[in-house]
Amino acid sequence: MRQRKTVPGSLPPRERELRQIFLREVEVVPGGDRLSRCLQCGTCSGSCPVSYAMDLSPRAVIALFRAGLIEEILHSRSIWICASCYMCTTRCPQQIKITDLLYALKRVAMEKGLYPDRFPVYLISKNFVRLIGRYGRNHELMLVVRFYLKHKPLELVRLLPLGLAMFRRGRLMLLPKRIRGVAAIRRMIEASEALELPREEAPVQYVPGSVGYRAVGALPERAV
Amino acid sequence: MEYLYFPGCSLEGAGRQYDESLRAVFRALGLGLKELEDWNCCGATIYMSVDEATSLAVSARNLAIAGRDGGRDLVAPCSACYTVLLKTNRFLRESPELREKVDRLLGEAGLAYHLDVRVRHPLDVLVNDVGIQTIASAATRRFDGLRLAPYYGCQIVRPERGFDHSEFPEAMDKLFGALGAEPVYFPVKTRCCGGMLMTTFPEVALDLVRELLVCATENGAECILTTCPMCQVNLEAYQDRVNKKFGTSFAIPVLFFTQLLGLALGCEEKALGLQRNLIPLKLRAAA
Ligand code: SF4
Ligand code: SF4
Numbered sequence: 001m002r003q004r005k006t007v008p009g010s011l012p013p014r015e016r017e018l019r020q021i022f023l024r025e026v027e028v029v030p031g032g033d034r035l036s037r038c039l040q041c042g043t044c045s046g047s048c049p050v051s052y053a054m055d056l057s058p059r060a061v062i063a064l065f066r067a068g069l070i071e072e073i074l075h076s077r078s079i080w081i082c083a084s085c086y087m088c089t090t091r092c093p094q095q096i097k098i099t100d101l102l103y104a105l106k107r108v109a110m111e112k113g114l115y116p117d118r119f120p121v122y123l124i125s126k127n128f129v130r131l132i133g134r135y136g137r138n139h140e141l142m143l144v145v146r147f148y149l150k151h152k153p154l155e156l157v158r159l160l161p162l163g164l165a166m167f168r169r170g171r172l173m174l175l176p177k178r179i180r181g182v183a184a185i186r187r188m189i190e191a192s193e194a195l196e197l198p199r200e201e202a203p204v205q206y207v208p209g210s211v212g213y214r215a216v217g218a219l220p221e222r223a224v
Numbered sequence: 225m226e227y228l229y230f231p232g233c234s235l236e237g238a239g240r241q242y243d244e245s246l247r248a249v250f251r252a253l254g255l256g257l258k259e260l261e262d263w264n265c266c267g268a269t270i271y272m273s274v275d276e277a278t279s280l281a282v283s284a285r286n287l288a289i290a291g292r293d294g295g296r297d298l299v300a301p302c303s304a305c306y307t308v309l310l311k312t313n314r315f316l317r318e319s320p321e322l323r324e325k326v327d328r329l330l331g332e333a334g335l336a337y338h339l340d341v342r343v344r345h346p347l348d349v350l351v352n353d354v355g356i357q358t359i360a361s362a363a364t365r366r367f368d369g370l371r372l373a374p375y376y377g378c379q380i381v382r383p384e385r386g387f388d389h390s391e392f393p394e395a396m397d398k399l400f401g402a403l404g405a406e407p408v409y410f411p412v413k414t415r416c417c418g419g420m421l422m423t424t425f426p427e428v429a430l431d432l433v434r435e436l437l438v439c440a441t442e443n444g445a446e447c448i449l450t451t452c453p454m455c456q457v458n459l460e461a462y463q464d465r466v467n468k469k470f471g472t473s474f475a476i477p478v479l480f481f482t483q484l485l486g487l488a489l490g491c492e493e494k495a496l497g498l499q500r501n502l503i504p505l506k507l508r509a510a511a
């Protein structure tokens with residue numbers, strides 16, 4: 001991990017910007033404000049079936065966030081390896097919505113474009129959203145083929161026998177179905193984008209004040 | 225009792241036999257199942273990583289249609305759909321701010337959110353509305369001695385505290401136990417199958433699938449029962465890849481729980497889509 005000099009009580013501008021986006025994303029998650037109650041017990045990491053493949057465990061993600069190192073988190077692959085199985089969330093003794101927080105971090109990374117080139121999860125998400133806007137439903141074949149074409153074309157050759165086996169059994173829909181309400185869905189998506197205007201002030205009530213860098217930057221201290 | 229039905233995108237493709245067998249089982253039990261009109265994709269686990277308000281609105285469109293059509297119970301068999309719809313419902317109930325925002329978006333589609341729609345998983349409906357006793361007495365066939373691994377996957381019991389225990393659920397164990405089958409010791413019954421990781425990080429997902437297969441076979445299971453189209457594909461279609469990667473020789477059938485249940489209720493194999501499974505189930509002579 002890169003070492004950075006930070007004066008307690010202040011945050012580099014970049015960190016402040018990312019933090020604001022994150023707090024905005026997390027604000028709408030019911031129970032998202034419990035983040036500050038993390039005990040660093042590690043139950044989440046120990047329960048996670050994929051933490052062995054993460055460079056930062058779920059517990060470490062929370063620790064880094066509180067230490068003001070959001071960018072380190074966004075550069076890790078941990079948030080993308082999370083399979084959203086909710087085991088950590090179920091077991092956390094402080095009822096922290098870890099899975100939802102990881103979703104919020106993914107949204108920050110997407111918004112700021114902080115992920116490697118031709119990054120698998122980003123590609124798939126983008127295609128998925130495009131499919132929904134176009135047909136109203138997902139189409140497995142199109143989603144997967146497009147993804148592999150861009151990401152690792154050779155994989156398609158390897159998957160061909162499986163695709164054929166599924167096709168022979170009628171389990172591969174060749175063409176997508178378009179629902180009647182697709183225009184309405186597109187209107188909803190557009191209207192939603194219009195609503196997403198950046199806000200003037202960051203919501204302050206979720207800033208953890210009890211650990212590490214207190215009274216982060218311009219943000220006031222959190223009442224305990 | 226009549227239920228509204230949200231099949232979800234997977235049940236039109238790779239999970240087609242789940243759709244067929246679910247309809248067959250409901251028919252056999254005399255339950256109404258009416259497909260939701262012009263339903264759209266729930267957003268799955270992916271949309272949530274892109275934009276929250278939009279993903280909630282897209283998913284809420286289904287709840288709004290269900291409410292408009294007077295439905296109270298919306299049956300969602302795919303674990304991902306079930307969780308997403310349930311979560312949308314809870315978020316909108318708990319957060320007036322979100323509800324207002326989403327309602328405004330739904331207005332663009334000429335719809336409005338209804339508070340009283342309930343999202344249900346078919347396993348919950350079968351075990352809790354119909355009841356295990358009723359099902360057992362309607363059964364025309366038993367599976368005495370069939371050793372099976374009931375796999376619930378991660379999402380139907382989490383994160384929303386729902387109809388069963390979030391780590392050691394027993395609904396399927398009890399249901400099939402009442403039909404004579406023997407659920408094996410299967411402590412990984414709610415461990416993750418890898419989900420979308422099979423496409424994005426296959427090395428990780430193959431590890432997870434292997435662990436599940438090892439646990440099922442070493443404890444003597446003859447087949448695995450699933451409740452989710454994603455789990456079914458990962459566990460069944462990728463057995464070959466697991467075998468190649470780890471030098472194993474797994475060939476264990478992976479069925480949707482409704483397929484086996486349909487057999488018990490006397491449905492035709494074809495109506496249950498059994499011919500669509502890649503690894504066929506070979507049952508010993510029926511008792
Ligand atoms: S389980 Fe909860 S309290 Fe424990 S380290 Fe993880 S987030 Fe913190
Ligand atoms: S939800 Fe994600 S971080 Fe939590 S246990 Fe599952 S895979 Fe790990």
